[in-house]
Amino acid sequence: MKLCHRLFQSSVGAKMLMAITGLMLTGFVLVHMSGNLILYAGPEKFNAYAHGIKSLGALLWLMRGGLLATFVLHVYLAIKLTIENKAARPVPYAYEATIQATAASRFMIHTGLMMLVFVIYHLAHYTFKIVSPEISALAPGDAYAMVVTGFSSPAVSGFYILAMAALSAHLRHGVSSLFQSLGLYHGNLNPITEKLGPIVASIVFFGFSSIPLAVLMGAIK
Template identity: 50%
Template sequence: MSRFTTALGSSIGAKLVMALTGLALLGFVLAHMIGNLQVFAGPEKINAYAHTLQNLGPILWAMRIGLLTIFGLHVWTAFKLWTANKAARPVPYAVVVPSASTYASRTMIWSGFIVLAFIVYHLLHFTLGAVQGDIFQQTREAWTAADGKHPDVYAMIVRGFRSPAVALSYVVAQLLLGLHLSHGVSSVFQTLGFTSPRLACVKKAAGPLVATVIVIGNCSIPLAILLGLVGKGVN
């Protein structure tokens, strides 16, 4: 067991932690996006979906704690690697000519940091109601379903994203998440040791492809609301 734990603490072990936690977080982002796209299907769908999630009870908390642990591991390992990599070159080059690396690969720590800040903001906004608290409170018990009053998540989203500043901050955050994923997802193949030449094009295309899907999917919600295409019935 000792050799296994030493290996986990090595640079490849850290790389593996980044890849596997990154994959799990990507799974969450995809599921989160698909769930939220129900906003296009109208208030009944998304409010019922939100109600189901909020009533999972202990499962919801298990998911939250699991997600937080994975997220914490991803951030902590990234920070550890970043500081070690900074220290590995104490004297910088006078001339730097990037050729194979990409803007995305060189800015992973910064795109990651901004996405982290966005996630805090997003939780304060739609989960805790600390941002746009008036909207959060007004929509809290505003939806009448068969079994009583539920939060009107649809109205909360629509009224929230009618503020251009809020909607655009979400769009910017998604663009940075896309940049982060365009390098991250392609990297996973290399880290997990996929070497088949047949996979070479998949390796290269997977990141930008996944990033595009997520950026389009997630940005469509605030943009559609901002442009008045969704939420006409909400005042």
């Protein structure tokens, strides 16, 4: 209990927790993307996969609870650290050019909050099915038809692709910097961890975005 309290209070501890929760969320994103790519194998395979997940029963609820707790903790710490950093330097830098940071690192809180908005929309869209009447009218269990119907709208697909760009920018910096927060950023690890962020970011962007694009182009129907 005391250790937990100390982790939250110290900014190094908070950064470590950010890194651990960030790593777990990245793991979820990669697994979710791989699962979504089964769409290319056709409706039977994708619906069987979606059905397999639903039949995990209590284990699924345990995983959902863990995912939600991880996400809430990550967002809470991000807001807390941003507020503390602002309070430590109330006057912004006079010259942006003097800040040795990439655009991806300076916009972490913005791309992160975009993800929060996206996840709320995404759950309303596909999990709670309250965004579109076409989706709520579909037979339960037809996850394939749900994704195809959802992405048949260019506006919805455009929004998803924009959100994937924000997620990609977030991971580009986040994945590389989490090793530093965990104290694993040693001399010869640098070249690997520096490249890992951009590599994961590109895989996630192209993997996810290919789906709305494939639906719009009629390759998935």
